[in-house]
Amino acid sequence: MATHAPPARGARLGRAAGANGTSSTVSGVVLLLPGASRWVSGPVRPLVRALARAGGPQGLVTHTVRHGERPRQEAARWAADEVVRRYGDVPVCLAGYGAGGHAALTAAGHDAVNSVLALSPCLPGTGAGVSPEPVKQLTGRHVLIVHGTNDERSDPESSYRLAARAKKANRSTCRFEVHSDGHGLREHQDEVVALAVDFVLGSVCSGRYSRPVADALAAPPPLGLRMPLASGFGRALRG
Template sequence: MTQHETPERGALLGRASGADGSGTAVGGAVILLPGRPGMPLLSPGPVRALVRELARAGGPDGLAAHVVRGGADDSPERAVDEVVRRYGDVPVCLAGYGTGGLAALRGGGHPAVNSVLALAPWVPDEPASVPPEPVKHLAGRQVLIVHGTNDGRADPELSFRLAARAKKANRSTCRFEVHSDGHRLREHRAEVVALAVDFVLGAVMGGRWSRPVTDALAAPPPLGLRMPLASGFGRSLRG
């Protein structure tokens, strides 16, 4: 696996958090798509806290985290291309929140992407006459979807249906439900971020997943697609 030193900042990627920003050689990267073009960067949702924790937990081992500039969620493939130009042949997790979650799922077929993280993804409710969201391109990737059960903006049932179809094309797909939480995943923010960090470190940096993530990936549907996120998740993980 090639590790490149830090080149100049590109057009799509925001400033790196983690390895790139500290001068450590980069061995893996996360691209975050906050969604909602035109909204302030890193707003709303759990993206800010996730970037901070990814840098803290993975930065010393070579993980670089980038937020796509301006929250644009329509260019995930170009963002991945930019990571490849910057760092070379390193594993990439494409992550997103809201409409960015859908963009991450759609862009997950890029050859450099080895994993996809979708937080409260907005999935269109399409009529039966319209083909559903494609999922076959996710084969060979690790995929985690996290959704609050009380999400009034992005229907959690639609993300479940997408996950069920994705599971048929790719066994390495799982989905966690955050009971009583809404679209911003505010009530259980710490647990959501801990789960996301656990997944990314395992998928991108070759770490060991926690037991809940391992069980969710291995469980048949619908069990592995309606896994409850336990209160207090992450308190005993990685110190």
């Protein structure tokens, strides 16, 4: 049963991409949480297209969440409630980029959420007087974090530390590093999108992952939390 967050003022779901969006055909939903700026969208748009192509035939629907005047975390919880209202009891993946990645990790405790994808998540800083980010809400979820090693907007080590704490409570946590890439993950966008699609389809639809993702989920830290994203990842899968 879904939790009931108060309506998020101005929050809405974008048009469904993928399956035709009727409750009889939808088997899973991705709620995509964009970053702080519409001008710097990272891999969000190509990810929506790739999920529609690969997941649509399997009944997967993707909605972009517009958070309006509410915090992204609150809008994400409202959106998960809305998915339950529209489509019933289907698995939900919260997928976010930048600030949206942080929101996806934070809102993962909603009952409908079975997986979380965080791309270049912008996490609060650490230091004296700063409480570590909570991870209890990630228990029982499949979690993938992807971060460029040259990200100058959000510290890759912050996401590593969060993943290390999450892994202690939730073995189904992994993290991939995109070497030499920055916050927008542009240099290796094709590989990042292919990795994200593989994870989402495995978590929401098939229960099967490619060998690199399965190995990362199974590996103990730090190996499964500093997994390098191989050049040509998507091409290797298609081959």
